[in-house]
Amino acid sequence: MAEKKTPFVQFVEVQKTYDGEILVVKDLNLDIQAGEFVTMLGPSGSGKTTCLMMLAGFETPTEGTIMLGGRELNHVPPHKRGIGMVFQNYALFPHMTVAENLAFPLQVRKLSKADTEAKVQRALDMVELGAFGGRRPGQLSGGQQQRVALARALVFEPDLVLMDEPLGALDKNLREQMQYEIKHIHEQLGMTVVYVTHDQSEALTMSDRIAVFNDGKIQQLATPPDLYERPDNAFVAEFIGENNRLRGTVKEVNGTSCTVDVDGHIIQALSVNHNGTGSQTTLSLRPERVALDPAPGSMPNVFDAKVEELIYLGDHIRTRVSTCGDDEFIVKVPNSHAHASLSRGQKVQVGWALDDCRALDA
Amino acid sequence: MAHAVEEAGPARPLTMADGTPLKVALARATRRSKIRAFLLVAPLLLFILVTFIFPIVDMLMRSVDNPEVNEAIPQTVAELENWDGEGLPQDAVFAAFIQEMGDRSEGQRRNIGRMGARLNYEDGGFRSLINKSQRAAAKIQDDPMQFALVGFDERWEDKATWPTLDALAETPEFAEVLPETAALLRKWETGNSPFAEKTPKPETYPTLLTELESAQADGSLDRLLPLVQAENEELAALLEKTATGAGEIRENPLRFALVGVDPDWGKPRTWTIIKQVSSPITFSYYLNAVDRTYDIEGNIVMQPEWKQIYVQLFMKTIYVSIGVTVACLILAYPISYLLATLPPSKGNLLLILVLLPFWTSLLVRTTSWIVLLQTQGVINDTLVFLGILSDDNRIEMIYNMTGTIIAMTHILLPFMVLPMYSVMKTISPSYMRAARSLGANPLIAFVRVYMPQTVPGIGAGSILVFILAIGYYITPALVGGQDGQLISNFIAYHMQKSLNWGLAAALGTILLAGVLVMYWLYDRLVGIDNMKLG
Numbered sequence: 001m002a003e004k005k006t007p008f009v010q011f012v013e014v015q016k017t018y019d020g021e022i023l024v025v026k027d028l029n030l031d032i033q034a035g036e037f038v039t040m041l042g043p044s045g046s047g048k049t050t051c052l053m054m055l056a057g058f059e060t061p062t063e064g065t066i067m068l069g070g071r072e073l074n075h076v077p078p079h080k081r082g083i084g085m086v087f088q089n090y091a092l093f094p095h096m097t098v099a100e101n102l103a104f105p106l107q108v109r110k111l112s113k114a115d116t117e118a119k120v121q122r123a124l125d126m127v128e129l130g131a132f133g134g135r136r137p138g139q140l141s142g143g144q145q146q147r148v149a150l151a152r153a154l155v156f157e158p159d160l161v162l163m164d165e166p167l168g169a170l171d172k173n174l175r176e177q178m179q180y181e182i183k184h185i186h187e188q189l190g191m192t193v194v195y196v197t198h199d200q201s202e203a204l205t206m207s208d209r210i211a212v213f214n215d216g217k218i219q220q221l222a223t224p225p226d227l228y229e230r231p232d233n234a235f236v237a238e239f240i241g242e243n244n245r246l247r248g249t250v251k252e253v254n255g256t257s258c259t260v261d262v263d264g265h266i267i268q269a270l271s272v273n274h275n276g277t278g279s280q281t282t283l284s285l286r287p288e289r290v291a292l293d294p295a296p297g298s299m300p301n302v303f304d305a306k307v308e309e310l311i312y313l314g315d316h317i318r319t320r321v322s323t324c325g326d327d328e329f330i331v332k333v334p335n336s337h338a339h340a341s342l343s344r345g346q347k348v349q350v351g352w353a354l355d356d357c358r359a360l361d362a
Numbered sequence: 363m364a365h366a367v368e369e370a371g372p373a374r375p376l377t378m379a380d381g382t383p384l385k386v387a388l389a390r391a392t393r394r395s396k397i398r399a400f401l402l403v404a405p406l407l408l409f410i411l412v413t414f415i416f417p418i419v420d421m422l423m424r425s426v427d428n429p430e431v432n433e434a435i436p437q438t439v440a441e442l443e444n445w446d447g448e449g450l451p452q453d454a455v456f457a458a459f460i461q462e463m464g465d466r467s468e469g470q471r472r473n474i475g476r477m478g479a480r481l482n483y484e485d486g487g488f489r490s491l492i493n494k495s496q497r498a499a500a501k502i503q504d505d506p507m508q509f510a511l512v513g514f515d516e517r518w519e520d521k522a523t524w525p526t527l528d529a530l531a532e533t534p535e536f537a538e539v540l541p542e543t544a545a546l547l548r549k550w551e552t553g554n555s556p557f558a559e560k561t562p563k564p565e566t567y568p569t570l571l572t573e574l575e576s577a578q579a580d581g582s583l584d585r586l587l588p589l590v591q592a593e594n595e596e597l598a599a600l601l602e603k604t605a606t607g608a609g610e611i612r613e614n615p616l617r618f619a620l621v622g623v624d625p626d627w628g629k630p631r632t633w634t635i636i637k638q639v640s641s642p643i644t645f646s647y648y649l650n651a652v653d654r655t656y657d658i659e660g661n662i663v664m665q666p667e668w669k670q671i672y673v674q675l676f677m678k679t680i681y682v683s684i685g686v687t688v689a690c691l692i693l694a695y696p697i698s699y700l701l702a703t704l705p706p707s708k709g710n711l712l713l714i715l716v717l718l719p720f721w722t723s724l725l726v727r728t729t730s731w732i733v734l735l736q737t738q739g740v741i742n743d744t745l746v747f748l749g750i751l752s753d754d755n756r757i758e759m760i761y762n763m764t765g766t767i768i769a770m771t772h773i774l775l776p777f778m779v780l781p782m783y784s785v786m787k788t789i790s791p792s793y794m795r796a797a798r799s800l801g802a803n804p805l806i807a808f809v810r811v812y813m814p815q816t817v818p819g820i821g822a823g824s825i826l827v828f829i830l831a832i833g834y835y836i837t838p839a840l841v842g843g844q845d846g847q848l849i850s851n852f853i854a855y856h857m858q859k860s861l862n863w864g865l866a867a868a869l870g871t872i873l874l875a876g877v878l879v880m881y882w883l884y885d886r887l888v889g890i891d892n893m894k895l896g
Contacts, residue, residue: 058795078798079807091796095814104810105800156801 006070007031008192009055009160014064016050024050026216028064032194034159037186039195039203042213043239051213052162052196057081068160079108084153084161084191088168090145092137098124098148099133105156123155126185143174150182154189163195167202179205200240204228212236233273234360237284244290244329246283250274250359258359263325268300269357280362285352287330292319292342294351302351305329307344317342323350418874425867428644430480431636434473435462439640442633451633456616463499471496483862484635484646484655491626498623502616507567510615513622514607517600524562526594528552539586540573568612574601575608634658647868652676672852672869679849680876682767683831687778689771690827691820694778698819701779702786716779724773728840731769735759735841761843769837774830778823785819821888829877849873 009032016025025047032038040048053059055066057078066073073081092101099120106116124130127147137145146166153161163182167175183206186193197203203210204224212219212227212235220232231237238245248262250271258271260281267283274281294302305323317333319342331350333342342348376384432439437458445451463474474496481488502509511518530536531547546566551557577583583605591598604611611618621628638656639646649655649662653670657663664670697716701709719727734740737756745751759765789812797807835850842851849869856866884890 056795056799058798077803078795079801079803081799082801083799085796085799087792087796089790089792091790091792093793093796093811093815095817104797104802108800108802108806152800162799 007067008034008036008069009194010065010067011051011055012065012067014051014054014061014066016047016054016059016062023216025054025061028216028218030211030218030221032192034192035190037183037193037195037206037208039197039207039210040213041197041200041203041210041239042219043198046213047216048196048211048213049164052164052194055194056083056085056162082156082158082160084156084158086149086153086161086163086166088165090137090149090166092145092148092152094137096136097133098129098135098137098140101137101148102133102152102155105152109156119155123151126154127151127181142170143178146170146178147181150185154185154191158191160192160194163193165197166195167197167199175199175202176205182206204240212239214239230272231284231358231360234282234284234362237282237358237360242287242330242332244283244285244287244326246285246324246326246329247362248281248283250277250279250281253277257354260359265303265324267324267357268354269359270355272358273360274362281359282362284358284360285356287318287332288316289356290329290331290350290352292331292333293349299351300354301357302349305348305350307342307346307348310342310344321348321350421867422871423867424863425647425871426643426645427864428480428639428642428646430473430476431640432642434470434477435459435640437462438636442637442640445633445637447630447634447637450617450628450630453614453617455633456614456620460499460502460616460620463496464503466500479861481635481639483650483865484639487626488635491624491632495620495623495627498620502619502623505564505567506615506619507571507611508561508564509619509622510611511567511571511604511618513618513620514611515600515603516622517596518604523597523600524550525552526597528562530590530593533589535586535589539577539582540570543570543573571604571608571612574605575612578605578608631658644864647864648872650865651868651872672849675847675849675852676872676876679832682763682770682848683828685767686770686774686831687824687828689767690775690778691824693771694775694782694823695816695820698779698782698786701783702789703791713783716776719773720776724836725840727773728769728837731765731772731841732760735765735768736761760841761846763842763846765841765843766838766846766848769841770831770834773837774827774834777826777830781822781826782816782819785816785822789815817888821884825880825884828880832877833873 009030011028011030014025014028015023017023028047028051030038030051040051042048050059054061055068055073057073057076061074068081068083092098093104096104102120102123103116106119111119120133121130124133127150129144129147129151132140132144132148137148140148146169149166153163166182167178170178179202182193186206195203195206204227207224209221209223210227211221214235220227220236222230227236227240231240234245237243246260246262246267248260248267251259251261251266253271253276256271258269258274260267260269260283262283269283291299296302303323305321307319307321308327309320311318311320314335316335319331319333320327321329321331323329329350378384378387435458438455441455441458442451445455462470465471474492478489478492481492498509517523528547528550531540531544537544543566546563546569550562550566551559574583577586583602587598587602590601617627626632635658638660646656650665651672653665653673654662655665697712701712701716703709704712732739736742737758737760739760741759742751742756746753746756751757759768793811793815794807797811798804802810833850834848835854838846838848839851839854842848850873853866853869853873856862856869881890
């Protein structure tokens with residue numbers, strides 16, 4: 001972000017509590033640029049949906065302000081915010097046809113009949129449901145309902161569209177297909193999207209930036225590659241992708257690297273987020289970055305391991321080994337000729353680079 | 363390949379390995395579970411059959427069933443078939459009628475009593491007419507001529523007639539012209555003797571008639587008449603009249619006898635009514651239930667104005683039911699909305715409050731309204747105390763239509779709340795949110811998005827309340843007073859007081875038909891599939 005524009009959506013020190021005892025959202029600061037696709041990702045109860053609801057106007061922040069396009073939103077009722085929203089269960093009005101559903105936001109904005117019809121048809125065509133205008137939502141499949149909900153949130157051309165786990169009810173294939181469709185529509189129309197999900201692959205597929213929520217706080221706000229490659233803390237490392245965790249004590253810190261004692265094994269790691277020498281730390285290591293039987297001297301960290309379990313997954317073999325006192329250590333072995341002949345109980349060596357092993361908070 | 367060929371051929375019924383068709387095998391396999399399922403529902407089926415279906419069918423039958431006249435006087439009814447309706451019926455009708463009316467057996471007397479009651483619905487005088495004729499019929503059978511004479515001219519019943527004639531019988535002229543009569547009259551014990559008889563020997567009547575007839579024929583009567591005239595002018599006129607009519611009397615003695623019992627039997631109208639009522643199936647109860655009746659020609663006409671009550675009553679019942687339904691709807695909608703949107707803990711508490719009236723005796727609830735609404739009741743007292751009303755200006759809120767509507771609305775309210783609540787509970791709050799996010803203000807969102815989705819609940823609640831209200835009995839009976847009575851109160855009246863079960867059944871059947879029509883209309887307008895009762 002070289003150019004510093006005024007953000008389109010701004011959460012400024014927002015706090016939210018429902019019962020006056022527990023903060024559901026704690027000191028939230030979040031800037032979203034116009035045209036950006038930002039995903040709020042987190043486990044249930046992490047406060048991500050509450051944030052979305054505050055932005056949509058269905059919940060009021062207990063403290064702090066929310067800005068939209070430079071305007072303070074706190075006291076603007078939901079219907080005057082001009083924000084499109086796609087709900088988890090679609091919330092298509094069951095007593096209206098698809099076309100009536102789409103016409104609804106235009107009618108309440110008092111558009112002329114001809115304009116309304118044209119826009120409805122255009123929106124339906126966009127989601128490839130041009131011929132379904134006369135049907136009731138109940139006569140559509142889940143995927144079709146999803147598209148109608150999307151078209152309805154877009155038909156009045158809002159600058160900001162919120163999506164609250166819109167693909168949660170779809171089966172896996174359809175979900176993936178819809179992810180691409182939503183991504184393409186976003187690229188095509190260029191509106192700002194705030195997307196809430198608990199599915200990390202969905203977030204990684206679609207987003208420009210991802211805000212990982214836990215315990216009412218944003219744990220990390222970063223682009224998908226950053227988030228995966230360089231998690232700031234143990235939670236993000238664990239939540240995004242698969243992860244080997246090794247608990248140990250920091251022995252020594254040398255600039256950006258450090259040495260960690262894990263169950264008597266000394267491991268070289270990247271020093272990211274710990275409290276200095278002598279403190280507890282969790283080492284995070286992606287399974288695909290672990291090499292089996294590396295060439296001697298090629299890696300700083302090489303340890304003996306024993307194969308505990310082999311699971312054949314087609315493109316790779318998921319291998320569980322015990323090493324460094326951890327028998328849940330996962331290694332993803334690519335299904336190539338080199339490692340075709342592992343067997344249970346076999347003694348091997350595992351090794352990894354310093355940069356791939358991050359010392360995070362305990 | 364053989365398999366493929368077989369499939370391509372004409373469809374053949376699938377069979378089991380042993381050759382039994384698949385359908386038969388399936389039926390055999392499921393028979394046991396079908397029998398078991400049937401046995402499980404059998405007690406309920408039997409119960410419903412005995413306590414619900416059968417009574418309703420019986421009730422429907424009663425509204426057209428018309429056995430009373432046919433059971434009491436079957437011969438007469440059969441003879442009436444041959445009557446063309448012009449003038450009086452033929453003599454055979456009278457003969458059969460008197461014979462059947464004269465049967466003093468226990469069963470027949472009961473039948474005749476029922477017939478009297480039945481005929482009384484058609485015309486007010488019938489019960490006493492039948493009772494009177496029943497008493498007389500046996501006697502008529504014994505001495506038809508005596509009654510025929512009396513029926514021909516009631517002077518034959520006068521106290522003075524026979525003694526005067528008896529005195530004249532002593533004269534030689536009398537004995538010459540009417541010898542047998544004179545002889546019989548001489549045998550009549552009159553005076554103060556313990557064997558004294560009020561009327562002459564029964565044989566005297568036919569004898570007198572025969573002799574009068576022949577005396578007039580041979581002219582000898584003309585010699586006697588001046589003599590009688592000298593003694594008693596009226597008697598002479600009577601004798602002459604009787605002599606002239608003697609042939610007719612002897613031909614139709616029973617007709618004259620019966621007319622003698624009551625002149626109504628001489629009116630064709632009486633017999634027309636009997637004939638109309640004698641058919642085993644009648645629609646007169648239904649006509650009666652809509653303020654119509656048959657006139658003497660069998661045309662359907664309006665009842666006389668003072669007897670028209672039921673049409674007005676039906677209309678009133680429908681208006682009250684609609685009123686109560688609308689009142690329930692207006693009151694229940696916000697409550698149901700609140701119940702459905704409150705968090706469950708508070709919502710359940712409120713729901714209990716709504717259901718509380720269900721657990722209280724109907725009688726207690728109704729009487730508590732009396733306590734509240736009566737002229738000296740809580741509400742009036744409060745208004746007077748607050749100075750809103752003056753003491754002599756208290757509002758009449760009970761024992762009239764107001765009381766009926768208030769109490770019925772209260773009692774039927776849960777039937778509106780529950781279906782609406784159950785429908786509203788299924789409406790996700792996300793619909794309203796979606797509408798708001800799409801730019802609708804709260805009012806538009808409510809009217810265009812929320813309300814249409816509550817229609818199934820409104821429909822179910824309304825039809826339930828309306829159907830219950832239209833047949834409501836106990837509350838109008840207790841708090842309705844004079845003008846707060848509904849159709850069901852009159853059905854009960856005819857069941858219990860007037861014992862006109864046929865009319866009660868007809869009123870009930872019309873009510874049932876009305877409800878079914880409502881149901882049909884609802885199905886056409888809203889669709890029964892859209893109705894949710896919970």
